[in-house]
Amino acid sequence: MNQIQEMYAQMGIGRAVYDYGNAVLEKLGERFREIDEIAEYNQLKVVNAMQECQVSEACLLGTTGYGYNDLGRDTLEAVYAKIFRTEDALVRPQITCGTHALALALMSNLRPGDELLSPVGKPYDTLEEVIGIRPSKGSLAEYGITYRQVDLLEDGSFDYETIRKSIGEKTRLATIQRSKGYQTRPSFSVEQIGRLIAFLKEIKPDIICMVDNCYGEFVEIHEPGDVGADMVVGSLIKNPGGGLAPIGGYIAGKKECVENAAYRLTSPGLGKEVGASLGILKDFYQGLFLAPTVTASALKGAIFAANLYERLGYPVIPNGSESRHDIIQAVTFGSAEAVTAFCRGIQAAAPVDSHVTPEAWDMPGYDAPVIMAAGAFVAGSSIELSADAPIKPPYAVYFQGGLTWPHAKSGILKSLQFLADRKLVDESRLKM
Numbered sequence: 001m002n003q004i005q006e007m008y009a010q011m012g013i014g015r016a017v018y019d020y021g022n023a024v025l026e027k028l029g030e031r032f033r034e035i036d037e038i039a040e041y042n043q044l045k046v047v048n049a050m051q052e053c054q055v056s057e058a059c060l061l062g063t064t065g066y067g068y069n070d071l072g073r074d075t076l077e078a079v080y081a082k083i084f085r086t087e088d089a090l091v092r093p094q095i096t097c098g099t100h101a102l103a104l105a106l107m108s109n110l111r112p113g114d115e116l117l118s119p120v121g122k123p124y125d126t127l128e129e130v131i132g133i134r135p136s137k138g139s140l141a142e143y144g145i146t147y148r149q150v151d152l153l154e155d156g157s158f159d160y161e162t163i164r165k166s167i168g169e170k171t172r173l174a175t176i177q178r179s180k181g182y183q184t185r186p187s188f189s190v191e192q193i194g195r196l197i198a199f200l201k202e203i204k205p206d207i208i209c210m211v212d213n214c215y216g217e218f219v220e221i222h223e224p225g226d227v228g229a230d231m232v233v234g235s236l237i238k239n240p241g242g243g244l245a246p247i248g249g250y251i252a253g254k255k256e257c258v259e260n261a262a263y264r265l266t267s268p269g270l271g272k273e274v275g276a277s278l279g280i281l282k283d284f285y286q287g288l289f290l291a292p293t294v295t296a297s298a299l300k301g302a303i304f305a306a307n308l309y310e311r312l313g314y315p316v317i318p319n320g321s322e323s324r325h326d327i328i329q330a331v332t333f334g335s336a337e338a339v340t341a342f343c344r345g346i347q348a349a350a351p352v353d354s355h356v357t358p359e360a361w362d363m364p365g366y367d368a369p370v371i372m373a374a375g376a377f378v379a380g381s382s383i384e385l386s387a388d389a390p391i392k393p394p395y396a397v398y399f400q401g402g403l404t405w406p407h408a409k410s411g412i413l414k415s416l417q418f419l420a421d422r423k424l425v426d427e428s429r430l431k432m
């Protein structure tokens with residue numbers, strides 16, 4: 001359709017980039033069909049849960065004050081428990097982000113003298129301070145909870161023998177991060193996580209297995225709760241919020257684990273009974289309803305970017321043909337100029353703040369300046385089209401999100417146009 005190409009031209013994307021993008025896309029039909037099928041299954045799963053829990057118009061309203069008998073909140077938690085195949089769930093705007101949800105799950109289910117085990121290597125950056133790997137006020141370490149880590153083997157697989165030796169009397173909880181986050185290890189499939197959980201439980205049946213599910217929700221038809229996880233934890237400004245949730249986190253899991261978390265979030269004695277939902281529930285429900293197709297859009301964007309940049313010779317993780325277990329895509333550009341141009345292209349394609357030019361800055365907690373592109377409706381939301389890159393070798397950019405596939409596509413084309421305009425990509429290479 002000529003009109004599409006004209007519209008792209010009007011938005012600064014030239015013919016060479018447009019044609020190259022479409023040529024890349026032509027080969028992705030089968031991959032996209034599989035993603036649509038997963039989205040279809042997950043859409044049905046979500047609607048089915050909402051119907052079985054009898055979500056009603058009254059559920060979309062909120063409470064104020066203490067929030068006793070908040071029908072919408074309690075029903076939403078039942079819906080989450082059904083979707084994640086767990087006994088119970090805590091889904092709250094009072095859980096401020098993913099890190100908070102994970103910290104809450106850990107702090108409420110561990111006691112002084114217990115040991116936390118990560119059998120999958122180093123956890124997400126922000127958890128280092130929660131655990132006390134980097135000394136921090138209020139960390140688990142300050143409360144006398146020790147930590148042990150078993151790194152992955154060279155090929156990214158689980159080091160079962162060392163894990164076996166690392167489980168002792170004190171080992172109370174194992175934390176398993178599904179997504180690679182900003183590391184270069186592979187992300188784990190739900191099936192792999194299931195095998196690991198089975199192994200851990202064989203050695204110690206009462207060990208609590210918690211899965212950090214951030215960026216993984218609805219990427220597959222199964223969730224960690226289907227394969228025996230005792231707690232499944234994530235952020236609502238990533239996949240399950242569907243781009244509409246403006247805040248929030250969730251912990252789905254065994255009744256006792258969720259209860260412990262609720263008593264810690266509010267207060268002993270109060271637990272899940274309090275916590276007004278204010279006016280936020282409609283966005284939580286509608287975002288969850290949209291989450292399967294939003295996640296599919298983000299996945300298509302990630303696969304498109306992988307193939308587009310892989311063909312130009314840049315290392316990409318995951319590569320263009322690998323199966324996906326989260327929505328993050330890394331592309332290594334090898335120069336500060338190129339990662340900067342990429343991020344500026346993504347920003348220029350945003351619906352909000354497209355006129356802003358991102359600059360690298362010294363963010364707290366990082367050892368190099370970081371540049372971020374985030375023209376999002378919800379601040380910091382990474383289910384929306386977004387990218388960030390530390391300005392240091394190997395000069396890799398981490399890219400994720402896209403509420404709709406056409407927007408993800410246009411953002412990726414814009415990033416390539418920015419690289420071409422600055423002569424960082426040779427236009428002659430865009431010929432297929």
Ligand SMILES: *Cc1c(COP(=O)(O)O)cnc(C)c1O
Nearest residue numbers: 097098099124179181212214235
């Ligand atoms: C994003 C993320 C977190 C932390 O979530 P925040 O909402 O940024 O605090 C934890 N683990 C993983 C794997 C993540 O991707």
